Amino acid sequence: MALIKKIRTNSRNGDISALLTLILKAFAKNDWSADTYLKPVIEKMRVVNMALIEALQRLRVYSQMAEKNRVRNMAIRDLFKLVEGYVHIPVAEMKEAAWVVENILKQYGLGMQYKDYAEESAEIASLLNDLSEPDVVTAIASLQGVAETITALEAAQKDFENVALQEAEGESAKKDLVSASNLKKETIAELNANLVDYLNTMARVKPGTYEAIAKTIAELIDKNNEWVKRRRKTDKVDSGMV
Template sequence: MKIEKLMQRSYNGEVATVTESILKAAATKALGDDSFLSGVLEKMGNEEENLSYAIRQDKAVSELETADDKREKPLRALYNLSSGYLYHPDETISAAAHTVCTVLDKYPLSELLRANYAQESALIESLLKDLEAEDVKAAIALLTGVAETVVAIRTAQDAFTSTFIAYSEAKARHNNKDTATKLKSALLKLINNELVIYLRAMAIAATDTYGDFAAATAQIIADNNDKVRKRINKKDSVETEEN
């Protein structure tokens, strides 16, 4: 029986999934008397937990970036739409636009977009508060689409705030954790240099005890590696066609 090593080009999530599957397979076998194997499996479990958390953090960062993009879109629309009304031939409309743009000029769009998340949130909240002034609200009511855009900013800002709070709380609970890529590398070494090497020997030396678990591990890794190879071959094929 051949037990492959887990391919280095496996994705972070794939390594976590392989590890979880191996641990589940081990739990169904009577291997508790093997202190070395138990130690390896315990280390794998701890590393997998850390890797899974880091993967979730990467996803949280992506969600935060998406939430930020969603609030910046209506912000740009507000500035562009309002400034466009300055050139409206109806003096009532252009005057209303001037009132709104006077508020917007206090918050240059370029500065808003360059600010960090917390600073940008503070500036947006202040801007929205200024837009609530009675004279400004009256002016906004005369400018088609502006009121709806302000509502869109409010909605997007609230959504960002919720996402940011959840991200910050999770980060505080797991401060100073390594990156997912670094954790994946450590877990790969543990699987390939300790588990696989050990099972290759024990599957021969004590087939009755280790045979089933070794076979299950071999299949789990082989299935993953086949998927990785297909992905690599497909990518190489696409790159060749593009070149």
């Protein structure tokens, strides 16, 4: 039976990045430069791991964008709901002021939150600009809580734009970056074919040199595989970048 088992192909992006990091640390404890086969394999693992870490950072930015978008959508709904309440309030002065704001909101509609990120951002910017007109500001002053809700929307929009800028800068600098999932698949195939088989063979041929590192790698892969096997439910889809 082989000492080192194959890495499970259903390991996640983060699993493989963590595993690669630990494998590289294990190899770093000794000098393998004399092994002309193993040396380039280790170097390739190092390069791929850096690319995978970079890709995962990009994925985290996408995740942050989704969360920031959720927050600004909540602010939009809060504003529409609050103003709608004032429209139906039986106080003439407040009702009149509410209609000034409501007429602007109707031009945009709650449907803006279902548009793509860029289009929604443009509509929010336009809405906030309309709400800053002097007559509208006067009307808003009569409606308790509306000004604060608009401020919350402005803050949520700025937060979203800051994260979107990070993503855009990443796209510009690394437009040819391979997706995290593709890197993961390539890494698993590379390790299973070129590292696992080689170390299993060399641990038998030259146990004095390779048995210890083979046992370490076997333990690391076993822990990864066991974790993947036990994990049943996830809260995030393991997807590549588009």
